[in-house]
Amino acid sequence: MESSGVRCLSSQWVYIILTDLITVKRLLFGKIPLLLAQGRFATQVQNMIDLMLEELGTPDNVSTEIGCMLLVDRDLDYATTLLTPVTYSGLLDEVFGISGGTVELDDRVTGGNGPVTYRLSSTDGIYDEIKNKHFSDVYSFLSGKTKELQLEFERSRKMALQEIKHYVSTQLQKVTTVKRSLSYHIGACEVIVGEMGHRFEDLHKVEQSMLEGRHRRDNCNYVEECMVTSGKITSLRLLSLMSLTQDGLSQDEATALKTQFLHAYGYEHLVAFQNLEKLGLFTQQGSGLLASETAGKLADRVAQVVSLPKRGVFQVTANKLKLYPNVSESYDLKNPKDMAYVFSGSYIPAVCQLVHLLIKQEQSIEEILKLIPSPSKWNGHSKVAEAAPRTFLVYFIGGITYAEIAAFQLLEKITGGRILVAGTSIIGGNTLIESIL
Known part of the structure; x- marks a missing residue:
């Protein structure tokens, strides 16, 4: 394949x-x-x-x-596929990478105890609860579970001898498993915030502008900036999203972004642009007559200057399917x-x-x-x-x-x-x- x-x-x-x-x-x-x-x-x-x-x-x-x-x-x-997800499982995959239902947690999560291959499944009650939550709601949930665990620990210290014996035989293993799960997920959340937090707001705004066909020049500038600050994966991902949502890039945009990427990461990545073209994720606008191409370039430049939304096939399809919801201040993530x-x-x-x-x-x-x-x-x-x-x-x-x-x-x-x-x-x-x- x-x-x-x-x-x-x-x-x-x-x-x-x-x-x-x-x-x-x-x-x-x-x-x-x-x-x-x-x-x-x-x-x-x-x-x-x-x-x-x-x-x-x-x-x-x-x-x-x-x-x-x-x-x-x-x-x-x-x-x-190209947009940045905001659910816990999506961000966990973004930062650590999930493969075959397992995630490799490094020293940043384990506290210097070496990498751990952790299984993500419904048997992990905490992960099952938070995997599809918006990330903004995950930490408060984990904080609540931590307080419950602390109360459980305090209760166990006041038990009588017979109660302790029963507790050890029936509940201790379960509590230990929950404690380990909490530790890993809280650590993963901290790493996600460290990796994504400082740039997430700007990234979300740019992705939303691309979806709506607005601020093309600003979007191009942000992609160029990512080539320096965020690496080739992120910059190619945004470049592909921009091309997809705008029904292709103008000739000037495509040439400039491709040249800068190759200068930054090497000409061996020419094959990457060929693969993106095959997928329809790196295309150029204006394949008709010269007059049409000139008119298209002029329209592109006008749109860039005044930030007018350009309604192409992507936006038309998205509007037909009603993929853009009405978001107000009361929108509760x-x-x-x-x-x-x-x-x-x-x-x-x-x-x-x-x-x-x-x-x-x-x-x-x-x-x-x-x-x-x-x-x-x-x-x-x-x-x-x-x-x-x-x-x-x-x-x-x-x-x-x-x-x-x-x-x-x-x-x-x-x-x-x-x-x-x-x-x-x-x-x-x-x-x-x-x-x-």
Whole structure:
């Protein structure tokens, strides 16, 4: 598979995906009545699934709890991958990197006792509580748990001998595990604040400006600054987000940013720009006649000077899907009411919003799928399509982000539905850029 995991699927990966999906559909969930595919590779996989199911015949399990399965390509929404997440699990992945459900915690967390490979799972009650919380709410939660642990310790000091014996045999191991978990998560939070805190506000403002198509010159300047202060991963990530949200860079912008990056990090990274071009994350505007190119450059320069929002394909699609929520002073990130909280209220992950629209079913399936400009396909009986499904299986070809996982969990609470998510991998902005270098 190519670096993104989306643009080019090898026969081996297609076989793995098909085997995975056929097993899920045939052996576990039976025949899912409504099958949707959004994206070029998703429709190809759906066609192959249909052919294989015809050959295999009726599923072993006739009944199913899954009302709808949605196959989606990662490149439908690269913005979600490139934006900086604000949930605890997302930031933990940003700073430390999560691999196979484990995170490598260094001396900054362990207090000089050497690196520790720590398992992140639902068995860790504290992590299970905070993984999808907005980071601003995490430290207060950990502080409350620490106070509870201190009270427990004080209570244990006043126990009688028989009570101590019972406590040691039944509760001590559990308390020790909680204490270790608290220590690691508090230490991780401190490192995240140290790594991200000093630049997070500026970074969030620039990302929001890019999403809205505003302040192009300031955004370019910030990307240039990041090439000096934040390293090649962050600068390429922002450059890609700017190109994506503006439907390409002007010729002057693309040339200047590319040249400065190569001067800073070496011409061996020319291949990185070729890979970004293949992914559609580094493109230039104006491929028509000279007059059109000149007019486009003039419009770009006017937009840069007066900071007018430029409504391209990205902004039009985002507005159709209503990915920009109405954020006011009363917007509560600690008790979120919409899925945009995963990016501090600036953006709702597109696939999550697509599922939300399918649950509400205020539009027909054909109208909903057309909101995203990509190949789409759906199979199912018309009567099934008329009834809004309550249980979804969403499969990402090319990887799912921690922000989307958190957004889906909130969507379950909002709608009362059930959403199962799966994919070829868990991906983030850093891992995406690292894969193209």
